[in-house]
Amino acid sequence: MHLRIGLLLLACTLPPATSHAQEAPPASEWVGFHADTGRVENLSAERAVVASFPVEVEGAPWVRLHFSEIGLSGSEANGDASIVRITSYYDGATQELDARTAAQWRNTSAYFNGDTLQVEILAYPSTGASRVVLERVEAGAAAGSAKSQCGPTDDRVLSSDPRSARAMPIGCTAWLINDCNHCFLTAGHCCCSSLQVMEFNVPLSTAGGSIVHPPPQDQYAVDSTSIQTQYTGIGNDWTYFGCFNNSGTGMSAYQKQGDAYTLANPPAFNPSHVIRITGYGVDSSPNQNNQVQQTHSGPLFAISGTALYYQVDTEGGNSGSAVQLQTANGVAIGIHTNGGCGTSSGNSGTGVNNSGLQAALANPKGICKPTAKASTYCTAKVTSNGCTPGIGFTGLPSGSGATAFHVTAASVINQKTGVLFYGYMKGNLSVFGGTLCIGGALKRTTIQNSGGSASGLDCSGTFDFDMGAHITSGADPALGSGKSYFAQYWFRDSGFTPPNNVGLTNALEFNVGL
Numbered sequence: 001m002h003l004r005i006g007l008l009l010l011a012c013t014l015p016p017a018t019s020h021a022q023e024a025p026p027a028s029e030w031v032g033f034h035a036d037t038g039r040v041e042n043l044s045a046e047r048a049v050v051a052s053f054p055v056e057v058e059g060a061p062w063v064r065l066h067f068s069e070i071g072l073s074g075s076e077a078n079g080d081a082s083i084v085r086i087t088s089y090y091d092g093a094t095q096e097l098d099a100r101t102a103a104q105w106r107n108t109s110a111y112f113n114g115d116t117l118q119v120e121i122l123a124y125p126s127t128g129a130s131r132v133v134l135e136r137v138e139a140g141a142a143a144g145s146a147k148s149q150c151g152p153t154d155d156r157v158l159s160s161d162p163r164s165a166r167a168m169p170i171g172c173t174a175w176l177i178n179d180c181n182h183c184f185l186t187a188g189h190c191c192c193s194s195l196q197v198m199e200f201n202v203p204l205s206t207a208g209g210s211i212v213h214p215p216p217q218d219q220y221a222v223d224s225t226s227i228q229t230q231y232t233g234i235g236n237d238w239t240y241f242g243c244f245n246n247s248g249t250g251m252s253a254y255q256k257q258g259d260a261y262t263l264a265n266p267p268a269f270n271p272s273h274v275i276r277i278t279g280y281g282v283d284s285s286p287n288q289n290n291q292v293q294q295t296h297s298g299p300l301f302a303i304s305g306t307a308l309y310y311q312v313d314t315e316g317g318n319s320g321s322a323v324q325l326q327t328a329n330g331v332a333i334g335i336h337t338n339g340g341c342g343t344s345s346g347n348s349g350t351g352v353n354n355s356g357l358q359a360a361l362a363n364p365k366g367i368c369k370p371t372a373k374a375s376t377y378c379t380a381k382v383t384s385n386g387c388t389p390g391i392g393f394t395g396l397p398s399g400s401g402a403t404a405f406h407v408t409a410a411s412v413i414n415q416k417t418g419v420l421f422y423g424y425m426k427g428n429l430s431v432f433g434g435t436l437c438i439g440g441a442l443k444r445t446t447i448q449n450s451g452g453s454a455s456g457l458d459c460s461g462t463f464d465f466d467m468g469a470h471i472t473s474g475a476d477p478a479l480g481s482g483k484s485y486f487a488q489y490w491f492r493d494s495g496f497t498p499p500n501n502v503g504l505t506n507a508l509e510f511n512v513g514l
Contacts, residue, residue: 020339021189021237024282024317025171026211026291027141031057035119035134041073042123050130051121058115060139061210064169065109065117068135070102074127082123082130086216090114094248095216101247105221111168111197111213115139138169140210150311150341154285156294159278162257164293164322165220166202166280170194171291172320173279174241175332178262178424178484179361180370180511182254183242186320187337187350188231191239196222198243200257202280202292209287217248218256226366230356235307237337237350239320240360242367260484261322261332262425262440263361265353266303273300274326275308277336277347281315291317297326301346306354308334309346315339323349330425330439370481372396372513374405377426378488381434381504384495387411387459391489391505397471397512398481405468409489409505412461414452416503418491420445420465424478426486426509433500437507438486443476450491463489471512484511 037051057063065086074080081098086109088094095110109117121130149155165184167174172190176182184198198220203212213219220243229239245252254260267273276297283289298312308323314336323334336349350357364370374393382388389412395404407420427439450461467487471479479485486509493503 021187021337022281022314022316022319022339023170023172023187023190024291024315025169025194028138028169029141031137031139033057033134033137037121037130037132039129039131040121040123041129042125042127045125047122047124049120050123051132052118054116054118055134055137056116057137057139060115060141061206062111062113062140062213063115063117064111064138065119065134066136066138067107067133069131069133070097070099070107071131072099072102072121073130074124076100080124080127082121082127084132085120085122086112087118087120088112088114089116089118091215093215097247101244104223104244105247106196106224108196110216110219111199112216113213149313149315150298150347151313154283155313156281156283156296156315158289159293159295161278161293161295162200162259163261164278165198165200165253166291167195167320168197168199171280171317173318174198174320175322176254176257176260177332178260179364179368180481180483180513181242181364181368182252182260182484183226183240183364183368185322185335186239186241187335188229188237188239189337190320191229191231192224192227195227195239195241198222198253200253204288204292205290207287209284209290211291217246220244220246220253223367226364226368228360228365234338234348235305235350236354236356238335238354238357240357240364240368244367259426261324262330263352264325264331264333266308266333266351267325269300269303271299274298275300275310275312276324276326277312277314277318277321278324279314279318279321279336281317283315303351306351308349308351311341311346314347370511370513372398372511374508374510376506376508378428378437378507379435380506381432383413383493383503385413385457385459387413389489389503389505391487391508393508393510395468397468397510405471407465407467407487407508409463411459412450412452412463412489412491413493413503414450414456414458414461415454416450416461416492417447418450418463418489418503419447420463420487420489422485422487424485432502432504433496434502434504436504437488445470463491479512481512484509
């Protein structure tokens, strides 16, 4: 009898398994469109267009080109690489592809708004023959809508989270994470052949609900060699992958967007926890909100192993969204994967604590493979005697200790005690009359003395902390290869009255390599 009651209570506590995956491929059709430039060569004395042809799919709100061949003369190393240039008649957006970036885009183009494009080959003199063969065109059509919300109304609102991308052409959501190379997470059922392009800064859709694409400079081709994925149901539905730098700007998505989520295991269940889901779900009220970024928050409902349940409004197209813990800004505890509020007590996702996902994050592939690097950011606080203290580094961080890595500071007030703090998130908080450039929990290193001139006040002080030795010592198990960290020096500045008698350098972001 006791066993029977316990089983009944468990069945009433956890949501039923019935739910629905939430990808939403944008409405489109394939159009046969064969165009062949033949072998063309620049015989003039200057760089020139050697072939050009238009592509038109009358009435289409957007198009994307699929080539069967892109053969381009010259070489990137010699600075004379030929390119394919694609231009939209609708808004003038352009994309330029050389041999390397064309391969990264798998012989496809970015998404372009409007129904007409111009394709050109630009070649340098005497570099040999080029050829482009267009095989077919993907053309947008009017989009539909399907409801899946946790209440009588859709409470999502437009948002502009720079970390969140629309995954195309599958019609899912993906998001930047704070691993070493700032790669992406999305749902497993959003993988793999249709996971091709990440779009940021997505414009509103048309009045009829057809999606509108951002310019090619906000689109990033997926590196298929980086993909790791699993999909066997709720709680085990994830994909980890990376994108190549933009073919036009040369920047990574993280460099352009400037932010990423920090991952954390789900906390112990507490019904007071609030979950936020931000993504690119379908919508028809109004149509302009269809598959553009929207957000909503609601209560956490249950946690069962690696399965998360929450009462937050989502729609088809939200699959892959970050499950953000609202009380800890910037922290994601899971990947949204399934709707089901209409048939159960919550929508659901896969927790970051999934062992397969953790193994993938610890062993990245392709472009996600960790590379050691460091760079400065944020603004230092000018000291009471006019110094502008600056953080710096020597060497590069390595999880194996293969290279030395020191975090330094210069132009510090002489003969002052100071300490290096580090953490796992960027920050921008006004403190002590300056800026705290690290977010979340802070880790403190040993106290140092700035040295410099033995008397008087000047800017001859310096700090130096052996962060490489700290990493390899194991003193902080959270420090390891494939992750990003943020550091900033604090020191005494008695020329300011309390509580502003603290000096602050700018900050250092560093990625720990193998």
